[in-house]
Amino acid sequence: MPLLWLVLIVLGLAAFGYVAGRASALKTANGDARLLHSLPSYYGYNVVLKVLAPAFLLLVLILIIQPTIINKSVSGMIPESEIGEGSSRGLVMAEVRRTADGLDNAVAAGVMDKEAARVLTTGSADVTQILKDAGQIVTNDITQPVLEAAQRYRVMNGAGNWLRAGAVILIALAGFFWAMKESHTEFRARNSVEKGVLAILIAGASVAVLTTIGIILSLIFNTIEFFRLYPALDFFTLLEWAPSFSGRGGSSSLGILPLLWGTLYISLVALLVAVPVGLFAAIYLSEYAGPKTRAFAKPLLEVLAGIPTIVYGLFALLTVGPLLLSVFGDDSGLGWMQGQRAVLTAGIAMGIMLIPFVSSLSDDIINAVPQALRDGSYGLGATKSETIKQVVLPAALPGIVGAVLLAASRAIGETMIVVMGAGAAAKLSLNPFEAMTTVTAKIVSQLTGDSDFASPEALVAFALGMSLFVITLAINIFALFIVRKYREQYD
Incomplete structure (x- = not known):
């Protein structure tokens, strides 16, 4: 399931939960809002928070963890012989992802069907030409190990997307029913909502710090990856800037x-x-x-x-x-x-x-x-x-x-x-x-x-x-x- 559809489904459930939670609270008070501990709108907001907060938190965690798991699994399929001089496993994995995207584009463009993309081999068709026909930029000829890894990547990524959608919708429904069960006269909905809003404000205040940490970590990890391919001493001491990249590596x-x-x-x-x-x-x-x-x-x-x-x-x-x-x-x-x-x-x-x-x-x-x-x-x-x-x-x-x-x-x-x-x-x-x-x-x-x-x-x-x-x-x-x-x- 596409990510946009999943987000729209959760938002729709939250909107329905607001109306249902408010109506349920009024129903337990026989329509008299004075018998409720909080205003009717707070019971609706309580449902909205319990639907959105756990669902989106789980979604963010999955979006962070899923690519790591898939890349680690697929990376093990690539033999050492496929990693040439001046290259790295990360570069080969980038080629795998490009190939997987190209196969998806080929299916979407009607160049091939899903079954053909799944069982495609270099012996049965010119994979590189197929990817180019689908509008995918290809820097090297697609080898058999890269193609097999790309097909495995597509399968795992597709299954992961459906599992992600099921888990997020399931936890959103759990939050919905939990909040609906709380929509009665004795429940302190205002206190619950205010605690939830406070948690959101704290999370918002933490975004700047977490963003800074994320920027620093991304710079550090990618810089380390670069210095594995190029000497750090030359980078900081040479008096010439003359890049001459070619293929996966290159002398510069x-x-x-x-x-x-x-x-x-x-x-x-x-x-x-x-x-x-x-x-x-x-x-x-x-x-x-x-x-x-x-x-x-x-x-x-x-x-x-x-x-x-x-x-x-x-x-x-x-x-x-x-x-x-x-x-x-x-x-x-x-x-x-x-x-x-x-x-x-x-x-x-x-x-x-x-x-x-x-x-x-x-x-x-x-x-x-x-x-x-x-x-x-x-x-x-x-x-x-x-x-x-x-x-x-x-x-x-x-x-x-x-x-x-x-x-x-x-x-x-x-x-x-x-x-x-x-x-x-x-x-x-x-x-x-x-x-x-x-x-x-x-x-x-x-x-x-x-x-x-x-x-x-x-x-x-x-x-x-x-x-x-x-x-x-x-x-x-x-x-x-x-x-x-x-x-x-x-x-």
Whole structure:
């Protein structure tokens, strides 16, 4: 049974349970709601919770456990001879899953019937051609062990789906009858519902933590899988990024240092644009602008934060790049810039994007400095500019530094502006007029296309992502450390 149908059946049972639970409670009270412990709606919600909560919890557990069990069972069918040099069992299993999907597509497209897909052998038909006719992308010829494993995978997956549907519907019905049995005058339905809602709120609050853990684990496991195929020492020390994947493996020079240099260089240019402009804007809005000007200028400045990054990428490609080329290109006589895509192009566009980020945080930090400090400075004869330079900014400096570091973390993780404005060349150079690329841009390029996530060209993206995650995490921790350690607390 398809997953969508199963979810709709459970939701339909819950909706029916609301009406039935409410009606059953009123029936036990002879239609007089005053005889019930709780409002009639609570008895309906009690049924809904007892239907949905255990059913969806079981569904989530099965969706997590089922693929692991099937993959482990099917993986044992693949002989060691099928795993070639430069490959791994995970890559072969990815091919098995692609073949199984291709057989399903062939059945759905009418290329073959279910029985033919089940008993198909390489001796009776050209399996690879059949899969291609069904629209499935095939990277290698399908061998007999892979075909047999794919057929076993289809059978186990289909049986698992039906068992999953039966178990979920059964537990949903059990919850329905349990709640219906509780729908009487003495049952404290409101208390039960409020406890259930509290549990849901706790689960919702735990989603962020569990999501972070899931992201970290997925990065770690896939990075380990990549380093089984490629030496970690070469990845972190080579000065060249030259991928040359072919088939299941391939020989490549995958040094992350050129990508890290491009990432840090472009981020530095962006901060050189964003920090002065954003900080000056924050000083003006907090210290010089009147209430009317502030009420107009601050929201207008923060509109920049709501512009999609793809728009900034187009701005870099169509406006900033041609402008820089006209000033520093061959037409100007300097000849420093040969194309529109360059470090400076992406850095300026990214810096404009970061201006509201720096400005808004710095403005809040400066406004948090007590007015008593300003008044004391004025009382000693200092001018407004001297008060800002010698009193306000030193008091707000730790928070401003933290805001700059958080902006740097945001710049390091940017993708679309780099893809459209900086180019795709991985190189170590100090020339800001040359095209370069970043870690995020290479992650996009490695995951673009039809390659499986178990292939080396996809696994390298997880290694890049893990490296970038560690860098941004370190910057964020350092920023929080500075803010908490050096921030002055005022009464």
